[in-house]
Amino acid sequence: MNLGKLVWRNLLRRRGRFVFTLAGVSVGMAAFVALMTIGQGLKDEIRKQAQGLGANLVVTPKGWCAYEQISVLTGEQLPSAIPMSELEKIRAVPGVKSAVPHLNEKTAFRNQPVLVIGIWPEEMRALQKWSIDSGRYFNSPDERGVVLGSAIANQFKLKVGDEFTVRGKPIPVIGVLREAGSKDDIASFIPLTLAQQIYDVQDKVSFIAVQVSDLEKMDATSLKIQEVANVAVITDKQLVSSVLSIVGSVGAAMQAVAAVGVLAAAFGIVNTLLTAVHERRREIGIMQAVGSTRRTLFMAFMFESGLYGLLGGILGVTVGVLVAYLFGSYLTDNALTASLQQSQTVTIDYGTIILTLSFSVCLALFAGLYPAYRATKLSPVEAMRHV
């Protein structure tokens, strides 16, 4: 006989109670893991999208809100507000290696919304380092044709030579891009002039992606651009941190929900153990009569509580990771993240798992403190009382 064996026997005495308390801990921890995992997945995804942008600076109209800034990364439809004349000024700023305009619009194709991005073909290809999966790329800056992202081609079963429509106007598919794992997979690209013509926004673009020739002088270049043109400039890092701050607040709300679950689980442990102390008060007396110290009794209840935390944590992590995998995309389904769904938004982070397990055990130990203390306060005379 030893402490571990005694605790295990005690734990399994009331199997129903054991199972339900454990279920409570598992559910709380599962919610915690699932939301942490999904939140982490979202952040990773946003960083990836930012890299996919290929630019150091993003030139936007003045007064854009954070949501519009995010749309630069996710490829949502954007107001077209920068005149082409500003683009020319920006291109002339020393230190600007390239300035590539984007016109982000949306069209309905077979009743599904599809992103349409108007671009300068050569400059865009240099910026993004795209490679072609099938067909070819644009031959001239104003060729009437569309190059599709791989996911779009898959979704609509479109091949080179098929007809795509933008705002009802037929445009032949001339090429399909190789899968990039970014928003480029879920967009269709047409030359800027064609886009401006179809959407009737002559002379304006949504935003401009700028590459600087010297990263050291990025800030100076940014200032210079704002001097010569009536625009706002944010760096890619600012963009990511701005997006992350929004995702962060979404994550915080999710974590608050998880915290409620975790807290309820902790109270479940307290409840179960208090009941156990009450039920076993006679045995506690017997144990004291045969020589148990209060410390041993305290340890026995703490051990029992810790086991709830450990087992519940293990189950919770397993269930939570599964939930994140199976339902992660639904849980994060909102306008902000809709466009990120194309790729897996779940990242299994071993740090999260270890953190959750230790958190679960620590929480359970904390929950066990009061019941264990109560057990040590029982008088050994209880054993001799003829119940």
Add this chain to the structure above:
Amino acid sequence: MSNAIIELEKVSKTYGSGAAETKAVSEVSMTVERGSWVAIMGPSGHGKSTLLQLIGGLDRPSAGRIVLDGLELGTLDAAELAAVRGKKIGFVFQFFNLMPHLTALENVEIALWLGGGTHSNGRAMALLERFGLEDKAHHLPSMLSGGQQQRVAIARALSNEPDILLMDEPTGNLDSGSEAELLALLGDLNKAGKTLLMVTHNPAVADHAQRLVRVKDGRIEEDRNNGV
């Protein structure tokens, strides 16, 4: 040097306070010789069990001194007192007080573990064999008869080789056959040198002891040799 193993000096135990104050044990002084067998008798609620609890270190007296084999219990802290209970004393209760979810063998093992001594793995089984319980070792208490449960309880009480056995109505829940068996067993233990202190209602059981102490209203009313 006296051969006393238990010494009580003006020991009192009071419960409650003010108007509700009750004196369960009132200035009891007595000495128990090593290797003797003492029966404590008296009406219910007159302090017999309380006296046993005080001697066994399960409870502390409100006043007075208790010395157990040279150790003054009042000077010990909770952990030291627990060690005394584990090593010097074996308790046997009327209702056996076995752990209901542990097997007979485990009930003995838990006392071995809590007593803190180092014992070979076979000791718990050897104790059960000594009391003819080897084939019941893996039974839960609920599957054993009263007599068998009480023998497990005695095996448990003896697990750490205590000098003193404190028994509260050990035959109170046994049929006459099991009672006779148990008394024979206690006789053997006493011959082997154990000091037995036994609370009982039954004069026939008390007759097996060498000395009889009658308690009334928390005081010793009579203390005589049984002439056994």
